[in-house]
Amino acid sequence: MVRIKNRYIAVQIVPYTPTETLRLNDHSLAKILLQNVQKYHGVYGLGMIEQGFRVKYINDRTKIAIIRCLHRGQRFVSSILPLITLIGDVRAKFRTLYIGATIIQCNKFIVSHQKQFLDRAMGQMTSAKERQDLFKRVMEFDMDR
Amino acid sequence: MSGYQYLDVKLKLRDPDSVTLTPVFLCGCILNSLTNIFGEIGGQTTLEIVKFSSTDKRFIFRVSEDFLKRVRIAISLIGYYQEVPCHFQVLSTSQKPLDFEATPEEFIAF
Numbered sequence: 001m002v003r004i005k006n007r008y009i010a011v012q013i014v015p016y017t018p019t020e021t022l023r024l025n026d027h028s029l030a031k032i033l034l035q036n037v038q039k040y041h042g043v044y045g046l047g048m049i050e051q052g053f054r055v056k057y058i059n060d061r062t063k064i065a066i067i068r069c070l071h072r073g074q075r076f077v078s079s080i081l082p083l084i085t086l087i088g089d090v091r092a093k094f095r096t097l098y099i100g101a102t103i104i105q106c107n108k109f110i111v112s113h114q115k116q117f118l119d120r121a122m123g124q125m126t127s128a129k130e131r132q133d134l135f136k137r138v139m140e141f142d143m144d145r
Numbered sequence: 146m147s148g149y150q151y152l153d154v155k156l157k158l159r160d161p162d163s164v165t166l167t168p169v170f171l172c173g174c175i176l177n178s179l180t181n182i183f184g185e186i187g188g189q190t191t192l193e194i195v196k197f198s199s200t201d202k203r204f205i206f207r208v209s210e211d212f213l214k215r216v217r218i219a220i221s222l223i224g225y226y227q228e229v230p231c232h233f234q235v236l237s238t239s240q241k242p243l244d245f246e247a248t249p250e251e252f253i254a255f
Contacts (some may be wrong), residue, residue: 012206037184038184039184040184040185040186040187041183041184041186041187042180042181042182042183042184042187042188043181043182044183044184044187045187047183079186081237094235
């Protein structure tokens with residue numbers, strides 16, 4: 001038996017003009033990424049990553065996504081992320097946060113990343129209600145998809 | 146070591162009369178195939194046609210050694226030249242400059 005190695009790339013989508021939600025689902029994000037891989041690495045690059053490529057998680061509010069790809073095709077994906085300037089019809093860019101070998105490690109990183117963000121943002125909130133809302137929004141992490 | 150590889154290639158067309166064969170069109174055809182297969186990052190290289198013979202449909206071009214593999218792949222996968230079915234036959238590859246064997250007076254040197 002041959003073990004299939006995957007890589008999980010945690011990315012943050014940073015829109016040019018700050019928006020509440022991205023109106024983007026996992027399928028459309030995967031399609032955009034594959035289109036860009038074909039543009040920059042051609043049919044060969046697309047063929048290398050197409051097997052096993054999937055957007056495992058995307059959060060509209062926190063704008064964080066986890067992309068799964070094969071270990072051998074990881075370079076094709078990570079090298080095009082900084083080159084993307086248009087996601088759908090929105091001007092935005094990708095910030096690569098973390099590349100891990102298991103989705104659990106990726107989750108851990110995202111949770112700690114979000115905690116850091118919360119620490120910074122909580123100070124600016126005035127009421128307890130707002131704080132609770134923010135906490136819920138930021139730490140929302142359902143992986144049911 | 147020069148760092149270049151020379152390829153002796155022959156173009157075989159199904160209908161040779163309906164195409165205009167010039168070095169520029171040929172170069173464009175190969176570069177197009179490279180970009181299509183290896184993309185904007187992987188398919189960028191310099192391709193220089195050293196010798197060209199339109200009567201024999203044969204040409205010698207040089208490419209840097211790092212790109213030899215990719216160029217050979219791209220050449221093998223070309224199926225059309227100006228919408229006419231075709232294929233390229235690589236006659237020889239060498240590190241030293243190549244030359245056509247027969248009728249040297251017909252060459253157009255670049």
